[in-house]
Structure formats: C-alpha cells, structure tokens
Amino acid sequence: DTAVSQTPKYLVTQMGNDKSIKCEQNLGHDTMYWYKQDSKKFLKIMFSYNNKELIINETVPNRFSPKSPDKAHLNLHINSLELGDSAVYFCASSQETGHGGRSPLHFGNGTRLTVT
Amino acid sequence: AQSVTQLGSHVSVSEGALVLLRCNYSSSVPPYLFWYVQYPNQGLQLLLKYTSAATLVKGINGFEAEFKKSETSFHLTKPSAHMSDAAEYFCALNTGFQKLVFGTGTRLLVSP
Numbered sequence: 767d768t769a770v771s772q773t774p775k776y777l778v779t780q781m782g783n784d785k786s787i788k789c790e791q792n793l794g795h796d797t798m799y800w801y802k803q804d805s806k807k808f809l810k811i812m813f814s815y816n817n818k819e820l821i822i823n824e825t826v827p828n829r830f831s832p833k834s835p836d837k838a839h840l841n842l843h844i845n846s847l848e849l850g851d852s853a854v855y856f857c858a859s860s861q862e863t864g865h866g867g868r869s870p871l872h873f874g875n876g877t878r879l880t881v882t
Numbered sequence: 883a884q885s886v887t888q889l890g891s892h893v894s895v896s897e898g899a900l901v902l903l904r905c906n907y908s909s910s911v912p913p914y915l916f917w918y919v920q921y922p923n924q925g926l927q928l929l930l931k932y933t934s935a936a937t938l939v940k941g942i943n944g945f946e947a948e949f950k951k952s953e954t955s956f957h958l959t960k961p962s963a964h965m966s967d968a969a970e971y972f973c974a975l976n977t978g979f980q981k982l983v984f985g986t987g988t989r990l991l992v993s994p
Contacts, residue, residue, distance in 0.1 A: 807986070858926075871982060876924070876925055
C-alpha cells in the first residue's frame with residue numbers, strides 16, 4: 767500500500783502549457799507539502815497545507831497554484847510552463863498539528879517534469 | 883537564519899568500511915534534525931531523527947547519528963558499509979514551523 771502517491775511519475779510538456787500533478791496520502795496525516803528538487807538535487811519547500819489550509823507559501827511564482835480538496839489530497843497546478851520549471855516535484859505529508867516540527871515527512875516518489 | 887551544511891558532495895568508501903557523512907546546522911532555537919536517504923528515482927525515506935531526547939539516535943539499516951550541541955553537528959555514521967547503502971543522503975533541520983530546511987545532499991559511493 768503506497769502511503770504517499772503522486773501522478774504522473776513523468777511529465778514532458780512544451781513551454782507555455784498548463785499541467786497538474788496530483789498527490790494523495792493514505793496515512794491520515796494533517797499536513798501536506800510540495801517540494802521542488804532541482805538538477806543539483808537541492809530540495810526546497812514550495813507549499814504546505816494543514817487541514818486544507820495554506821500554511822507555507824514560499825517565494826514561488828503565481829503560476830504555481832496548489833489546491834487541497836480535502837486533507838488527503840494536495841494537487842499542484844502550473845500555468846504557462848517555463849524551461850526553468852523542469853525539476854522533480856515531491857509531495858510529502860506529516861502528522862503535524864500546530865508548529866511542532868517533530869514529525870518526519872513521508873515523501874512520494876516524485877514527478878519528473880521536463881519542459882521543452 | 884536556519885541552515886544546514888553538509889560537507890562533501892560525494893563520499894566514497896569500500897564495502898565494509900566505516901561510513902561518516904557530516905552535517906552541521908545553524909539554528910536560533912533548539913533544533914529537530916533528520917537524516918533522509920534517497921535511492922535513484924525514488925522519494926526520500928527517513929533514516930533517523932533527533933527531537934531533543936537521547937543525543938545518540940539509532941535509525942534503520944544500521945545507521946546512527948549523534949547530536950552535539952557544542953559542535954552544532956549531527957553526523958551520520960555506519961560501522962560497515964554495504965553496496966546497498968549507495969544513495970544520496972540529506973540532512974534536514976526543522977525549527978518547528980512545519981518547514982524542513984535541507985542540506986545539499988551527499989552522494990555515498992560504495993565500491994567492492
């Protein structure tokens with residue numbers, strides 16, 4: 767049973783297109799995240815949702831819009847894709863309420879986005 | 883600012899040798915520290931975590947890490963490397979605001 771699953775695994779698209787990545791967790795966690803991993807393997811948080819409420823919104827272009835229909839799902843929609851958006855996007859979840867920070871993150875296997 | 887520094891983007895060891903991956907942190911509040919491992923084409927998997935209990939933390943696959951406040955370090959060790967340990971290892975810091983700050987990663991290479 768996959769704990770955090772994201773689809774698609776690979777996404778190849780042209781500049782200017784709009785695409786979405788879906789994420790679902792079956793761990794019953796309250797908090798979900800999107801992280802971006804660049805070509806040098808550097809990981810940076812993009813967004814965090816707690817019980818469908820946006821908690822963290824890092825300096826990310828407005829073209830990126832997360833949506834959380836319920837606490838088990840956090841999707842990422844990207845408008846007007848650019849070459850620089852090429853990266854691996856990871857969804858994650860944790861059982862975190864408040865601002866504890868003790869709970870580890872559980873990651874999905876990533877979506878490799880290639881913009882041509 | 884909260885930050886994590888991993889010394890060495892690549893570490894090479896022979897099978898059976900000691901593994902030592904270095905991590906230093908900077909935090910203005912008591913930190914929660916984590917080590918994650920990433921195998922090729924996979925997500926990150928938790929190896930171990932420090933959350934202010936015991937300073938020597940044991941994790942999965944024979945790894946352990948020691949929190950040293952005086953040195954602001956949280957180095958990862960394993961007494962004897964296996965070929966299956968070859969992967970990317972990330973140290974991460976959480977200052978309690980639901981935001982993990984990751985180091986730049988260390989690729990562990992294990993030769994026969």
